[in-house]
Amino acid sequence: MKKYNIGISQGRLINPPNNQLQWFPGDKWKEEFLIAQKIGINHIELLAETFHNPSNPLWSDEGRYEISKLSEKCHIERYSACFDFIIKNKINNLSTDSGIIKYTKDFINSCHNIGIKIIVLPFLEENELNDLNLINIKKYLEIIVPYSFTKEILIAIESLAEPDLLIKLLTQFENFSLGCVYDTGNRVLLSKDQEQDIKTLNKFINHVHIKDKNKANENVVLGKGIVDFKKIFSALNEINYLGLLTMETNRGEDPIATAINNIKIINHYSS
Numbered sequence: 001m002k003k004y005n006i007g008i009s010q011g012r013l014i015n016p017p018n019n020q021l022q023w024f025p026g027d028k029w030k031e032e033f034l035i036a037q038k039i040g041i042n043h044i045e046l047l048a049e050t051f052h053n054p055s056n057p058l059w060s061d062e063g064r065y066e067i068s069k070l071s072e073k074c075h076i077e078r079y080s081a082c083f084d085f086i087i088k089n090k091i092n093n094l095s096t097d098s099g100i101i102k103y104t105k106d107f108i109n110s111c112h113n114i115g116i117k118i119i120v121l122p123f124l125e126e127n128e129l130n131d132l133n134l135i136n137i138k139k140y141l142e143i144i145v146p147y148s149f150t151k152e153i154l155i156a157i158e159s160l161a162e163p164d165l166l167i168k169l170l171t172q173f174e175n176f177s178l179g180c181v182y183d184t185g186n187r188v189l190l191s192k193d194q195e196q197d198i199k200t201l202n203k204f205i206n207h208v209h210i211k212d213k214n215k216a217n218e219n220v221v222l223g224k225g226i227v228d229f230k231k232i233f234s235a236l237n238e239i240n241y242l243g244l245l246t247m248e249t250n251r252g253e254d255p256i257a258t259a260i261n262n263i264k265i266i267n268h269y270s271s
Helices: 026-039 061-074 099-114 134-150 163-176 184-188 194-204 229-238 255-270
Strands: 006-009 044-048 080-083 118-122 154-158 179-183 205-210 245-247
Touching: 006 255, 026 044, 026 061, 026 255, 061 099, 080 099, 099 118, 099 134, 118 205, 134 154, 134 163, 154 163, 154 205, 163 179, 163 194, 179 184, 179 194, 184 194, 184 205, 194 205, 194 229, 229 255, 245 255
Parallel strands: 006 044, 006 245, 044 080, 080 118, 118 154, 154 179, 179 205, 205 245
Antiparallel strands: none
C-alpha cells in the first residue's frame, strides 16, 4: 500500500448556506486555503459552478493571480479543477465557436494560467453519459480533449456509466491520455463489485474522488456509509494507481474536524 496525497473539493471546509453540498465558498474562498494548510491538505479541487459566477476568481486575471499566490503561500498544490457547468448546460451546439465550446475553452485557459494539471468533466444530469448521448459527447471531446492537451492539462471524465461504456469511449482518445474519475460514492449503489470495476478500468483511471454514501444514495461522513474502502484501496494498489485523491465528502457537523478525521480514515485504509 502507498501513502496518497489527499486534497478536497472547494467549499468542503466551510459551512455552506442551506446545507448545500457542491458549493463555491464565495468571499470565504481564501480562508479555505489557510484552513487547508493547517490540516495538511495537498490540493483544493477548484470549482466552476453550474451557472457562470463572475465573482469566482477563476474567471479574472486578478482572481487567478490571487489563487496562484495564495497556493504558493499555503503550499497548496494547484492540481485539479471541476467543470460543473456541463452538469446543467446541455451540449447541443458543437460548432467551434458555440457557447459551450467557447466557455469550456475559456475554463481550460484559466486553469492553464494557474498551472492546473487535470480537469474533471462531470457528464451527469443534462449530459449524462449513456448510449443515447455517446455520439454527442464524443464530438464534444474531439474538440476539447486535443485543445486541453495543447495546454498540458489532462481530462478526467466523471460518469455513472458502466466501465464497458467508459472504456468504449476512452479508447478512442488514448493518444491524448483521456481518462476517468473513479468516484467511490457514485458507484457504490450501481456496482455489484467496486473492486472489479477499478481493476477493469485500470489504466484509464487518472483521478479518484473519495466519498461515502448510504443505501438511500445520500452523501454521508466517511465510514458511516456502505463503501468498502479496504477493497477500494486494495484495488487501487493492484492497478498501481499513481494519481492523487480528492475528498468530495460530507462536511458532518464540523467541516474542519470532519476533514481531519477523513484524512485519518483514508491513511488507515491506504497504508
